[in-house]
Every structure is written in structure tokens, then in C-alpha cells.
Amino acid sequence: MSRTPSTAPPRRSRTALLAASALIASGGLTATAFSAGTAGAAAAGCTVDYKVTNQWDTGFGTSVTITNTGDPVSNWTLEWSFAGNQQVTQGWNATITQSGAAVTAKNLSYNGSLGTGASTSFGFNGSYSGTNAVPATFKLNGVTCNGVTDPTDPTDPTDPTDPPGDRVDNPYAGAKVYVNPEWSAKAAAEPGGSRIANQPTGVWLDRIAAIEGANGGMGLRDHLDEALEQKGSGELAVQLVIYNLPGRDCSALASNGELGPTELDKYKTQYIDPIAEILGDSKYAGLRIVTTVEIDSLPNLVTNVTPRATATANCDTMKANGNYVKGVGYALNKLGSVGNVYNYVDAGHHGWLGWDDNLGPSADMxxxxxxAEGATVDDVHGFIVNTANYSALKEDHFTINDTVNGASVRTSKWIDWNRYVDELSYAQAMRTLLVSKGFDSGIGMLIDTSRNGWGGTARPSAAGPQTSVDTYVDGGRYDRRIHLGNWCNQSGAGLGERPQAAPEPGIDAYVWMKPPGESDGSSEAIDNDEGKGFDRMCDPTYTGNPRNNNNMSGSLPNAPISGHWFSAQFQELMKNAYPPLS
Structure with missing residues (x-):
């Protein structure tokens, strides 16, 4: 789940603020209530902020923030009872159980410790009929916190909906997500494509011309105007990919950008500033605008610079001039100042940053x-992983802790000492690490599942033979790439989990940020006016480099330049979809 930046204006959504601790007055003296146990136990106290972030005819979404005003605790349990027939249907960042009207929320492994003054947040979706009153009382570790304002009372000045510019904890919760009509039309024109043509995908602003509309296509205002039409009377999130850094993609060629390594001022004044101005138009204040900020940039400054064997001269240049860091900081600052924008920073994927010597330095980066450039951690609502990549969401047939004949699976050629085997475990671990580095404890993660389904006849149903760690892992893994470092138009890939909000603890949403059917890069050199080069990793005859341990590229043939429609890939993604398409 994400969080509301501390710099945001106070919310006017449904709120229940509970007094810090129960006090008993007697003869001019007060006694502080203690948690369950004997006298002398740790003093407990709390403030609970209960917000109904969305509400519709039969359901609602809620954010709950606990602040510990008593002594530090290592674990917490929050209890309350609903006044009506509300039922929790889905929760995140806590284990939530319900018996009748009584609800219990308990911490997960990563958010149980609360020092004095520390806060943590969780959320849930629920169903109801009739009224949806805020619970009257809450208990934290057995201690009652009291003093509730019921926003359904007509005398209460609070507003049951979020006003324009007031951020919610998870922009996807209780909201529709924008369907790009340009992508939808291409998908629907493909045989069988109508099955997924109504899915939401990201809108890529990959050059300055895309802001006004490149080659006669829709510009940013066109998309936002269409989003208002799709929104209707409910909530709607729009997904934008901010992707035009100077010296973009320093370790690859297929997605090179239009700006040279030193053109930071042009990036600021001709790209970010116009985007921020449009997003700040009050006309669009009722939209939830999700920005994924500069994919494939910052991790390159960790893994592809000297003295790494995978270093490139371009990445060394971008680290030395600091323009990736400055550019991302400037984008976060400018876009984060718009009240209804939710910034998610790209955090690579487990097959890139999952190793011990990559994970920590990347979080520091x-x-x-x-x-940088006036930004603060409050400008970051969360992070996104696996953007435009193929890493499996969850490997079911082995874990990182498995051994075969006494050998750890980490020693297998596929895992190669990585700390993670899939994107879900990586995303949750990265989230915990980022919080420890100073990001808000409520940041949420997005996982791009547009092409990581790996279904079809090649999908294994069990672990491989326990002859060796290699046969065990290779026989059971869903991800059928030749090597984890392969990234371009991968043969055998399929559509993954459909976009959905709050599917797992710490995960704001599964998204299709990369529109299925759009090429990663051309199979051979193709002249173009988009600044995009030819990368041999997109050539199916290429035998590899140190970044993929000198393996074949695994790419599909006859691919167009990046971002252009690739019908053969789209058909393969549908054929190998998991969950399968009906």
C-alpha cells in the first residue's frame, strides 16, 4: 500500500481520529491504560486514522494508519467492530480476519515493529449495504483508543469523497484504470484480440513529440480528455510512462532516446515542464495520474559502470555527469507537486538487481x-518492477531455500547466486529495503505482468528431476527464457496476470505498463527518426555478451523498432497467456 506524502494537504475523506490512550481520572490523578498483562507492562497508546478512500453502491476501500503513542512494540494487533453489515473482502499490509462484525488486523513480518511515534498503514476493500459508518472504537494490543467522528453524520464537515488533488493511499484501489483507445484498437484488430482489448495499459511519453501527439497520434491532453470520458462518476487512474532522460538506456541501443547525454536543460524545459503543466490543469484534478518514472535508468549506474565487467562507456558517462540522478530528481519534484499525481520509480527486476552486490547499492541510488533537484522521498509514492520485462511473477515449484543433494538452488546456472527466484518475492523484499533506507513505510509496489505469464504447453506442472540443482530448477521453472538477462521480444512468452489492485501485501497493483504487442526493438537495423538504434540482443541469431552470460538472445525474428506494433509477438503472447485466455 502506498502513502499520502506528509506535504499533502489534510484529507477531507472519511476519517476517524482516535485519542492517544485511554485515561482514567480519579481525584485529580490520571492512570494510563496498559496493554494486556500485569502492571508494569509497556505503556500502550495509539492514534488511528481510518479513511474510506472510495465508496460505491455495494463496496468501499479503506486506508488505516496506526501511530504508536505509547512504548515501542514488536508486534501489533488492531481490533474493531463494524456497526453495519460490512464485510472485508480483500486486504493488504496486514493479516485481516473477521468473525461477524468483529475484525482483527495483525501485522506482517515486515511492519510489526513500531517505536514511539512511529506509524504504519494497511488497507482493505469491503462490501456493504445500507450505511457504511466508521467503527466507533478501536483497540491496539488490547487497549481502547476512543473518540470517533462519524463522517456519515450530516453535522460533520468532512466530505465522504476525496476532493481533487487529495492523494489516496493506493490509486488503484476502487478505481477503473484508463484503457488507451489507440492500443485497444490495434489489439481488437488482431484475431482473438478482442479478448483483451479492454485491458488498461501504460501510455508511453518516450519523446518530446509524444506530449502533443507524434505522427498524428493522441497527445497527453487527448489521453487525459478521453480518461475523463471513461471516468464517468467513479474513480479512474491513468498510467503514464515518463521516459526520455538524457543519454537514455546507456547499456542498450534499441531504446535509445532523442536527447544526448548533456541535454539535461532540454529534458527539464521541453519535456518535464510541459508534462507537469498539463497534469496540473484543474480540468484533470479528478483523475488519479500514475507516473512510472524513467525505466531502465538508475540501475544502470550500479550494474553497468566501471569496474563491472558489464560496464559501457555510455553508462560511465551518465554516472560521471550525474544527469540520470538530476533528471529523475527533477521529474519527481515537478510531477510530485501536482496533488493528484502518484510517482512510481523504476526499480529494475530480480534478474537484474536481485544479487547481493546490486540490491543495496541500487536502493541507495x-x-x-x-x-536530488529539490525532490524528497515524499515525492515517491512507490516503485515499479519488471517494467517491459519477462520475469515470472511467482515460481511455484522451487524456492530460494531449496536444496538438491545438499546443494543450494542458488548454485544452479539459472539462479546463479541470485537472492530471489521471482518478481513477487523481489518486489516485497525491495520494498522492505527501501523503507529501511528512509522511504515512507507505506510505499507500494507495482509489478508489470504484461508479458510474464509463460503459459501454453511448455508450462511445467511440477519441479524438475532432483538429479542436480540444474535439472530441478530448469525442469520446474515457468520462465522459459534461455537466460535471465534476455529482454528483447522473447520467444515463448505469454500474457501474465490481468491488471488488478492490491493483489498481495505491499503490492499496489499488477499492471500492464508495457502494452502487449509493442516491440522491444528491431531484429535488424532499421532507419528511423525516433533516435532508436539496433541492439544485437533483439537479433535472434545473436550469441550473446557478458550481460546474458554469452547465451543466445531468444528473440523473435522480423521485429520492428521499439514501440511499433509487432503482430507476431501479440499472437504469441495470447497463445501462451497464463492465466489462459477464454
């Missing part, structure tokens, strides 16, 4: 960028 994210923190550096998030505090």
Missing part, C-alpha cells in the same frame, strides 16, 4: 535520485 534510488534514495540519491529521490533527494
Amino acid at each position: 534510488f534514495k540519491q535520485a529521490a533527494t
Whole structure:
């Protein structure tokens, strides 16, 4: 789940603020209530902020923030009872159980420790009929916190909906997500494509011309105007990919950008500033605008610079001039100042940053960028992983802790000492690490599942033979790439989980940020006016480089330049979809 930046204006959504601790007055003296146990136990106290972030005819979404005003605790349990027939249907960042009207929320492994003054947040979706009153009382570790304002009372000045510019904890919760009509039309024109043509995908602003509309296509205002039409009377999130840094994609060629390594001022004044101005138009204040900020940039400054064997001269240049860090910081600052914008920073994927010597330094790099050019960590609502990549969401047939004949699966050629085997475990671990680095404890993660389904006849149903760690892992893994480092138009890939809000603890949403059917890069050199080069990793005959351990590229043939429609890939993604398409 994400969080509301501390710099945001106070919310006018449904709120229940509970007094810090129960006090008993007697003869001019007060006694502080203690948690369950004997006298002398740790003093307990709390403030609970209960917000109904969305509400519709039969359901609602809620954010709950606990602030510990008593002694530090290592675990917490929050209890309350609904006054009506509300039923929790889905929760995140806490284990939530319900018996009748009584609800219990308990911490997860990563958010149980609360020092004095520390806060943590969780959320849930629920169903109801009739009225949806805020619970009257809450208990934290057995201690009653009291003093509730019921926003359904007509004398209460609070508003049951979020006004324009007031951020919610999870922009996807209780909201529709924008369907790009340009992508939808291409998908629907494909045989069988109508099955997914109504899915929401990201809108890529990959050059300055895309702001006004490149080659006669829709510009940013066109998309936002269409989003208002799709929104109707409910809530709607729009997904934008901010992707035009100077010297973009320094370790690859297929997605090179239009700006040279030193053109930071042009990036600011001709790209970010116009986008921020449009997003700040009051006309669009009722939209939830999700920005995924500069994919494939900051991790390159960790993994593809000297003295790494995978270093490139371009990445060394971008680290030396600091323009990736400055550019990301500037974007976060400018876009984060718009009240209804939710910034998510790209955090690579487990097959890139999952190793011990990549994970920590990358988190440090994210923190550096998030505090550059006037930005603060409050400008970061969360992070996105696996953007435009193929890493499996969850490997069911083995874990990182498995051994075969005494050998750890980490020693297998596929895992190669990585700390993670899939994107879900990586995303949750990265989230915990980022919080420890100073990002808000409520940040949420997005996982791009547009092409990581790996279904079809090649999908294994069990672990491989326990002859060796390699046969065990290779026989059971869903991800059928030749190597984790392969990234371009991968053969055998399929559509993954459909976009959905709050599917797992710490995960704001599964998204299709990369529109299925759009090429990663051309199979051979193709002249173009978009600044995009030819990368041999998109050539199916290429035998590899150190970044993929000198393996074949695994790419599909006859691909167009990046971002252009690739019908053969789209058909393969549908054929290999998991969950399968009906």
C-alpha cells in the first residue's frame, strides 16, 4: 500500500481520529491504560486514522494508519467492530480476519515493529449495504483508543469523497484504470484480440513529440480528455510512462532516446515542464495520474559502470555527469507537486538487481535520485518492477531455500547466486529495503505482468528431476527464457496476470505498463527518426555478451523498432497467456 506524502494537504475523506490512550481520572490523578498483562507492562497508546478512500453502491476501500503513542512494540494487533453489515473482502499490509462484525488486523513480518511515534498503514476493500459508518472504537494490543467522528453524520464537515488533488493511499484501489483507445484498437484488430482489448495499459511519453501527439497520434491532453470520458462518476487512474532522460538506456541501443547525454536543460524545459503543466490543469484534478518514472535508468549506474565487467562507456558517462540522478530528481519534484499525481520509480527486476552486490547499492541510488533537484522521498509514492520485462511473477515449484543433494538452488546456472527466484518475492523484499533506507513505510509496489505469464504447453506442472540443482530448477521453472538477462521480444512468452489492485501485501497493483504487442526493438537495423538504434540482443541469431552470460538472445525474428506494433509477438503472447485466455 502506498502513502499520502506528509506535504499533502489534510484529507477531507472519511476519517476517524482516535485519542492517544485511554485515561482514567480519579481525584485529580490520571492512570494510563496498559496493554494486556500485569502492571508494569509497556505503556500502550495509539492514534488511528481510518479513511474510506472510495465508496460505491455495494463496496468501499479503506486506508488505516496506526501511530504508536505509547512504548515501542514488536508486534501489533488492531481490533474493531463494524456497526453495519460490512464485510472485508480483500486486504493488504496486514493479516485481516473477521468473525461477524468483529475484525482483527495483525501485522506482517515486515511492519510489526513500531517505536514511539512511529506509524504504519494497511488497507482493505469491503462490501456493504445500507450505511457504511466508521467503527466507533478501536483497540491496539488490547487497549481502547476512543473518540470517533462519524463522517456519515450530516453535522460533520468532512466530505465522504476525496476532493481533487487529495492523494489516496493506493490509486488503484476502487478505481477503473484508463484503457488507451489507440492500443485497444490495434489489439481488437488482431484475431482473438478482442479478448483483451479492454485491458488498461501504460501510455508511453518516450519523446518530446509524444506530449502533443507524434505522427498524428493522441497527445497527453487527448489521453487525459478521453480518461475523463471513461471516468464517468467513479474513480479512474491513468498510467503514464515518463521516459526520455538524457543519454537514455546507456547499456542498450534499441531504446535509445532523442536527447544526448548533456541535454539535461532540454529534458527539464521541453519535456518535464510541459508534462507537469498539463497534469496540473484543474480540468484533470479528478483523475488519479500514475507516473512510472524513467525505466531502465538508475540501475544502470550500479550494474553497468566501471569496474563491472558489464560496464559501457555510455553508462560511465551518465554516472560521471550525474544527469540520470538530476533528471529523475527533477521529474519527481515537478510531477510530485501536482496533488493528484502518484510517482512510481523504476526499480529494475530480480534478474537484474536481485544479487547481493546490486540490491543495496541500487536502493541507495534510488534514495540519491529521490533527494536530488529539490525532490524528497515524499515525492515517491512507490516503485515499479519488471517494467517491459519477462520475469515470472511467482515460481511455484522451487524456492530460494531449496536444496538438491545438499546443494543450494542458488548454485544452479539459472539462479546463479541470485537472492530471489521471482518478481513477487523481489518486489516485497525491495520494498522492505527501501523503507529501511528512509522511504515512507507505506510505499507500494507495482509489478508489470504484461508479458510474464509463460503459459501454453511448455508450462511445467511440477519441479524438475532432483538429479542436480540444474535439472530441478530448469525442469520446474515457468520462465522459459534461455537466460535471465534476455529482454528483447522473447520467444515463448505469454500474457501474465490481468491488471488488478492490491493483489498481495505491499503490492499496489499488477499492471500492464508495457502494452502487449509493442516491440522491444528491431531484429535488424532499421532507419528511423525516433533516435532508436539496433541492439544485437533483439537479433535472434545473436550469441550473446557478458550481460546474458554469452547465451543466445531468444528473440523473435522480423521485429520492428521499439514501440511499433509487432503482430507476431501479440499472437504469441495470447497463445501462451497464463492465466489462459477464454
